[in-house]
Amino acid sequence: MTGDNRSDLFFLPSWPPTPDVLLWVSLTIVLAGLLGEFVFRSLKLPRVVGYAAVGTAISAFGAGIGSAALAPGLRLIVDLGLSLLLFELGARINLRWLRANPWLLANSLVESVLSFAAVHLTLVWLGTESRVAAAVASILVATSPAVVMRVASEFNASGQVTERMIVLTGLNTFYAVLASKFVVGWLHAEFVGSWFRTIAHPLYLLAGSAVVAALLAWCVSLIARRLDLRNENSALLLLGMILLALSLTKMANLSTLLVPLLAGTMLRNSTERPWVWPRHFGTAGGALVLLLFVITGSVWSMDALMTGAALGMAAILSRLAAKILATAALGRPSGISMRQALALGVALMPISGAALVMMADLQAIYPAFAAQMTGIVFSAVAVLELLGPIAVQAALRYVNEDKLR
Amino acid sequence: MPLEAFAESRALTLGVELELQIVDAHDYDLSHGARDLLRLAARRRLPGEVKPEMTDSMIELSTGVCSDYAGILAHLRESRDVLVECATKLNIGLSGGGTHPFQDWSQRRIFDTPRFHMLSELYGYLSKQFTVFGQHVHVGCPGPDAALVLLHGLSRFIPHFVALSASSPFVQGTDTGFHSARLNSVFAFPLSGRAPFALTWDEFTRFFDKMTRTGVVQSMKDFYWDIRPKPEFGTIEVRVLDTPLTIEKAAALAAYIQCVARWLSFEQPFRPAEDDYLVYTFNRFQACRFGFDGTFVDPQTGEHHTIRDDITQTLAAIEHHAIELGAEDACRRVRDDIGALGNDATWIRDTFEREQLLPEVVRQQCLRWSR
Numbered sequence: 001m002t003g004d005n006r007s008d009l010f011f012l013p014s015w016p017p018t019p020d021v022l023l024w025v026s027l028t029i030v031l032a033g034l035l036g037e038f039v040f041r042s043l044k045l046p047r048v049v050g051y052a053a054v055g056t057a058i059s060a061f062g063a064g065i066g067s068a069a070l071a072p073g074l075r076l077i078v079d080l081g082l083s084l085l086l087f088e089l090g091a092r093i094n095l096r097w098l099r100a101n102p103w104l105l106a107n108s109l110v111e112s113v114l115s116f117a118a119v120h121l122t123l124v125w126l127g128t129e130s131r132v133a134a135a136v137a138s139i140l141v142a143t144s145p146a147v148v149m150r151v152a153s154e155f156n157a158s159g160q161v162t163e164r165m166i167v168l169t170g171l172n173t174f175y176a177v178l179a180s181k182f183v184v185g186w187l188h189a190e191f192v193g194s195w196f197r198t199i200a201h202p203l204y205l206l207a208g209s210a211v212v213a214a215l216l217a218w219c220v221s222l223i224a225r226r227l228d229l230r231n232e233n234s235a236l237l238l239l240g241m242i243l244l245a246l247s248l249t250k251m252a253n254l255s256t257l258l259v260p261l262l263a264g265t266m267l268r269n270s271t272e273r274p275w276v277w278p279r280h281f282g283t284a285g286g287a288l289v290l291l292l293f294v295i296t297g298s299v300w301s302m303d304a305l306m307t308g309a310a311l312g313m314a315a316i317l318s319r320l321a322a323k324i325l326a327t328a329a330l331g332r333p334s335g336i337s338m339r340q341a342l343a344l345g346v347a348l349m350p351i352s353g354a355a356l357v358m359m360a361d362l363q364a365i366y367p368a369f370a371a372q373m374t375g376i377v378f379s380a381v382a383v384l385e386l387l388g389p390i391a392v393q394a395a396l397r398y399v400n401e402d403k404l405r
Numbered sequence: 406m407p408l409e410a411f412a413e414s415r416a417l418t419l420g421v422e423l424e425l426q427i428v429d430a431h432d433y434d435l436s437h438g439a440r441d442l443l444r445l446a447a448r449r450r451l452p453g454e455v456k457p458e459m460t461d462s463m464i465e466l467s468t469g470v471c472s473d474y475a476g477i478l479a480h481l482r483e484s485r486d487v488l489v490e491c492a493t494k495l496n497i498g499l500s501g502g503g504t505h506p507f508q509d510w511s512q513r514r515i516f517d518t519p520r521f522h523m524l525s526e527l528y529g530y531l532s533k534q535f536t537v538f539g540q541h542v543h544v545g546c547p548g549p550d551a552a553l554v555l556l557h558g559l560s561r562f563i564p565h566f567v568a569l570s571a572s573s574p575f576v577q578g579t580d581t582g583f584h585s586a587r588l589n590s591v592f593a594f595p596l597s598g599r600a601p602f603a604l605t606w607d608e609f610t611r612f613f614d615k616m617t618r619t620g621v622v623q624s625m626k627d628f629y630w631d632i633r634p635k636p637e638f639g640t641i642e643v644r645v646l647d648t649p650l651t652i653e654k655a656a657a658l659a660a661y662i663q664c665v666a667r668w669l670s671f672e673q674p675f676r677p678a679e680d681d682y683l684v685y686t687f688n689r690f691q692a693c694r695f696g697f698d699g700t701f702v703d704p705q706t707g708e709h710h711t712i713r714d715d716i717t718q719t720l721a722a723i724e725h726h727a728i729e730l731g732a733e734d735a736c737r738r739v740r741d742d743i744g745a746l747g748n749d750a751t752w753i754r755d756t757f758e759r760e761q762l763l764p765e766v767v768r769q770q771c772l773r774w775s776r
Contacts, residue, residue, distance in 0.1 A: 092431055094430060094431075094496060097430070097493075097496040100493045100494060100496075101493075101494045101495075101496070158429055158434075158436050158437070159436065159437060159438070159441075160438070160441050160495060163431070163496055228761075228762075272768065273762075273765050273768070274431070274432055274433050274762070274764040274765060274768055276432055276762070276764055334494075335441070335445055335491075335494045335495055336441065337441075337444060340441075
């Protein structure tokens with residue numbers, strides 16, 4: 001008879017115990033949750049600053065993403081978290097408002113073009129190659145939808161600056177996704193020579209994403225007609241639908257930013273009936289959003305900062321100046337006071353997850369070229385990940401639009 | 406501060422004030438757009454005035470002095486059109502209705518002026534819960550004594566005005582069962598209710614002086630009576646109406662009050678007496694709770710019938726005055742309402758029944774207000 005030759009205490013864990021992914025993820029959630037509450041209560045700052053700070057700390061210990069491409073697992077979490085926020089944001093873009101107030105549309109266009117020009121000129125002036133500068137500038141047109149939506153809902157903000165910040169963010173994210181693909185494709189065409197590709201890629205993204213988005217919007221409106229979206233179960237169903245659309249998007253190689261954004265916008269504009277659902281679609285969505293901020297907080301590395309910090313800062317400042325200039329110039333004709341216009345310009349400052357995703361997409365198709373940009377973009381993200389939410393909060397407080405104090 | 410002298414005004418002229426809800430076009434909750442809206446409206450010419458109110462989710466628009474229904478309607482239409490245009494530019498909605506059906510009163514913010522902050526200190530949560538929206542109708546009076554006689558004469562008809570204008574069945578997200586739940590908020594204030602029974606201005610001045618000596622009030626503004634004299638304008642002000650969902654109804658109600666006032670002044674069908682007030686709060690409660698189906702107790706005869714029947718009788722009595730004042734259309738509207746149409750509270754309930762979503766009800770209220 002062969003006996004069990006394991007030790008009598010085989011059921012005990014090996015020493016030292018080996019941690020798995022679950023441990024790290026759960027530790028991250030607990031830490032981020034605690035730190036988020038801490039910064040909210042004692043420093044009166046948005047909770048997301050605490051989440052991002054956890055990411056920043058992870059990077060400080062060298063465990064961050066650095067300038068490498070986003071690992072598939074992390075990319076998935078970023079996509080999920082962002083798509084929820086983008087869908088929520090899209091659902092607040094009322095195109096009828098743009099028709100009724102064309103100055104607002106003008107504000108959006110001017111603000112985006114000026115940001116692009118300012119960042120491009122600044123970077124070139126500081127010695128960056130013009131092609132790289134153009135690519136960076138196109139990505140940085142976008143305000144972070146994640147930060148804007150999160151801070152607005154955390155402080156229960158409402159009012160002209162809040163509404164306009166949301167609409168302008170949705171629009172400039174839309175421009176940035178298309179522009180970054182177009183600019184980089186165009187630069188590529190100069191070398192490889194395929195002009196067809198330059199035009200075809202953004203077109204495919206736009207048309208394909210619109211189709212998937214329309215499908216998602218249609219399904220959601222079907223559900224909403226039969227179920228109350230405020231109810232927890234229907235909110236989960238909604239969350240499931242968005243994730244499903246996301247997987248379709250990935251399979252079809254479409255933009256994970258455009259689909260939820262367009263779907264939300266289509267839903268909002270397909271009917272005038274108001275849509276009401278719990279913030280981030282309940283707790284499950286909330287956890288994804290928390291992880292999103294931790295991950296985007298962890299993109300920096302010493303290397304990236306060494307190469308890009310100065311340029312990143314210069315880009316941030318020139319971009320801020322451009323956005324403030326645009327909103328200040330068009331504030332009065334579009335119906336807000338100078339004080340509100342200044343606040344709006346500052347509120348458009350954050351850069352975060354969306355820029356990261358656009359970077360990751362470029363890294364996937366044009367790795368060598370994208371490598372030249374990571375230093376600048378990641379430095380900008382690292383800085384604004386912490387400062388962006390604070391800027392939005394300060395702007396909303398300056399015009400009295402934050403309800404929670 | 407002594408009671409100011411009663412200014413002169415032409416008898417039976419009309420002025421209307423409407424308190425409006427400012428809502429978010431995203432979720433149709435109350436939003437604080439008063440300041441933005443006032444800034445845009447200030448660049449435009451309006452027949453009356455637009456003013457801030459207690460909380461910054463509310464504005465008050467008023468007409469100028471008008472002589473009839475057509476005038477009031479024209480003023481309201483002009484102001485409404487300008488305000489709606491400004492609101493569209495800001496992506497906010499404007500709506501009538503005595504209460505916002507689902508707003509959370511703790512979220513309201515007091516509009517930043519010293520008087521509003523003082524009132525907020527004094528009344529605490531009442532001042533925020535007082536985020537209710539009313540229509541005030543001013544009727545011009547030839548002199549102070551005539552004003553007081555008219556005031557006490559009109560008191561008998563308060564239930565009519567309440568039932569006709571009622572548009573506040575929902576409060577804080579629930580159906581209260583009332584047609585006008587707004588008035589329940591008003592009654593919580595210590596100086597609400599009826600005016601003291603004084604038929605001459607001397608008598609009224611004595612009452613006012615006694616009250617100021619107690620230090621409880623400083624001016625007429627501190628009284629929240631259902632009808633109060635407004636010496637500054639030379640009018641009496643009927644304050645029990647909920648803001649209706651349309652300007653047409655607001656104008657029709659003002660015209661109905663004008664016709665009743667003309668009938669009372671010209672024919673003196675009743676002699677006002679303190680005993681009229683024995684049934685006052687009962688009748689008013691019935692109107693708030695049940696609308697046209699409420700019981701009306703005739704203060705003279707003690708006879709019971711429905712408020713609907715009493716309005717029908719009154720419409721017959723004022724017919725001639727309606728023709729004189731050019732208010733036939735207005736009276737026809739009133740007749741339609743007590744008939745098949747019902748008041749705005751009924752419309753709000755029916756719409757909720759159909760849509761099952763209060764934000765959607767508010768959206769449709771905004772539509773009715775805008776056209």
